[in-house]
Amino acid sequence: MENYTMEGRTYRYYGQEAPLYPFGYGLSYTTFRYRDLVLSPPVLPICANLSVSVVLENTGPRDSEEVVQLYLRWEQSSVPVPRWQLVAFRRVALLAGQENKLFFQVQAEQRAVWGQDWRLEPGTFTLFAGGQQPDQKTRAPSEVLSAQFSVTGPARPLGEC
Numbered sequence: 001m002e003n004y005t006m007e008g009r010t011y012r013y014y015g016q017e018a019p020l021y022p023f024g025y026g027l028s029y030t031t032f033r034y035r036d037l038v039l040s041p042p043v044l045p046i047c048a049n050l051s052v053s054v055v056l057e058n059t060g061p062r063d064s065e066e067v068v069q070l071y072l073r074w075e076q077s078s079v080p081v082p083r084w085q086l087v088a089f090r091r092v093a094l095l096a097g098q099e100n101k102l103f104f105q106v107q108a109e110q111r112a113v114w115g116q117d118w119r120l121e122p123g124t125f126t127l128f129a130g131g132q133q134p135d136q137k138t139r140a141p142s143e144v145l146s147a148q149f150s151v152t153g154p155a156r157p158l159g160e161c
Helices: none
Strands: 032-040 043-045 050-058 064-074 085-094 099-106 118-120 123-130 144-152
Touching: 032 123, 032 144, 050 064, 050 085, 050 123, 064 099, 085 099
Parallel strands: 043 144
Antiparallel strands: 032 050, 050 099, 064 085, 064 123, 123 144
16 A cells, blocks of 8 residues: 555545535434533643533433534644544533533644644634534534634644643
């Protein structure tokens, strides 16, 4: 095998063609609402971690579970990167009408890109939070929120953080 690229070989690199059942696709017996996605701090140093909070509410008539998924997208990168990358998930059980504020931590190493080594790069990133992948074309009853944050400082190898 001479071509080691993942282009067209995994859902992360499909380009414009959407998979029939994307990662995280599923059905629930109720409906959920996401709100109040907060990224802290919105501008962080190159080696810092990102704190994330989001409120999940069971708006349906039944007790149920939702798998909350966080995806990261690089807005610009010096090397090819996936369209988005899963960086956190959590299964949450909620009673009908109940809401819960969830907290996540996105580690600096989850923003690293591979060139000759693992590197952290400055730039703008988008974080997605919801019950499915961003821009999912299938009709699962879930929503995805998004917010941007920036990373400042010179690019550096991950081992130097």
